[in-house]
Amino acid sequence: MASKETHNKRPDFYQNVVVMRHGDRMDNFDPHWVTTAPRPWDPPLIHDGRVRAFNTGRKFRNGLGYPIDRVFVSPFLRCIQTASEVVSALCVLRDDPSIHTSDGLPIDSSKVKVSVELGLCEMMSREAIIPALAPKDGNWGFDVTEREAMLPAGTMDKNAKRVYKELPKWEEPVLGTRARYEQVIKDLADNYHTENLLLVTHGEGVGVALSAFLKNATVYEVDYCAYVELKRPIFKEDQSFKVGEFEVLTPSGQTGVGYFLPSA
Template sequence: MNPTSSSSSSSSKSETMNPKKQTQYQNIIVMRHGDRIDNFDPLWISTAPRPWDPPLVEEGRVRAFCTARKFRNLFGYPLHRVFVSPFIRCIQTAKEAVIALSAIHDNPEALTGDSLPIDPSKIKVSVEYGLCEMMSRRAIRLEVAPKDGNWGFDISEREAMLPAGTVDKNVARVYKELPKWEEPLSDTRARYEKIVKDLADKHPTENLLLVTHGEGVGAAFSSFKKGTEVYEVDYCGYVELRRPIFKKDQSFTAGEFEVLTNTGQTGVKYSI
């Protein structure tokens, strides 16, 4: 949260909701995962035990880390929480992002988070089913999807992949399970819009980073910037949203989201 605009100083969470200020803002970053292996190695799928769940290539880890490290200086506010899709490419992206955002010392020569010490109190991360990939053949080819319908997402296993001490297991997931297979596109886009709002409403005093998929970033953009159509989201492309938060006694109400991202500026291209 920042007290007057999207370029406030990096205050602590206890300082971000100053009752003496008339307007505070909640900031949400919705980011796509990094470069996935099946788009670089066409033979990977033929031998993969989980072909519907490709990991990142090394370039994807580098892109994720460097993008999140840029956030530390680009925005005038801290990010308090990360929510991430259970797909492994998103988990690996979130891992690099969390390390970049919580590193004790910013090493400009580091390309990934390997061996960087972190302060796990700086940011918390949770896995959220509502941020998952489009559950249809529009995103996952039918011959790649599990034949028995078992997607095999072990949340405890995914949490163990994230930096030690950063996982918040006390946060209840908005979506308790994966959306059903062959989810209609209109339902997918509505889900992405809903999960942004739901997570923001659950944590109104905190700024959030949501790590999801390309369609999720596009839907977050077009849902809150009416009359636009996103036609491309680069790896680790992201959209920056903010909304005013009004505090009364111990409750909070929120205004409408505003999109702060311009076309092509952050790897998101759209038309009007």
């Protein structure tokens, strides 16, 4: 939190945080997928979801006006696959408009560092996951090392500071989920306050990124690969830093998040 003295001081720099939803998930396009899937609670992307994710990464690379330095991603497969496409688009050595997925694409892996963050996971309740599809033994089977191996080679930061060491418990209250998303966004930003972040998460997390930081906003829709841009001032004071409040940047064009504000 910025002190009163910093309100009249020019920021030393700004931190940007983009909070993004995953791409198009398999079970919403093939309802029979869950009947044979070994992990029905963890659907992958369809091909169009990969294309959408890659093109969103390209949009970030060419249109944000600032670089993404670090990515944190939910352990759910659809988010891991989305992050893989976005990171590849951010790190591509030569951007060819005819390319729409990361398949066989050479990248500069030094540009972005990526980490799995359990606190960005899906709502762990029947609000988001049909109870009959949840694991009967309570073992969700998220092997972080396995998930890390799915991300672009050379981009993983195994020393990154995670907020959550384990998944939230099943039947997490809705208000608890929303509080979790808000706190994880703040904590990750605070831990890496000198870097611009991309957080790849789920629809509710993106909605919270807007409603928690834009007063009186009500979110009613979050599309696949929709995103919210947050920005805050950073003030250097002696050997430490003070941070200001997050501002939701006014969408310049369609970002895929539908919301309304009460009339004045």
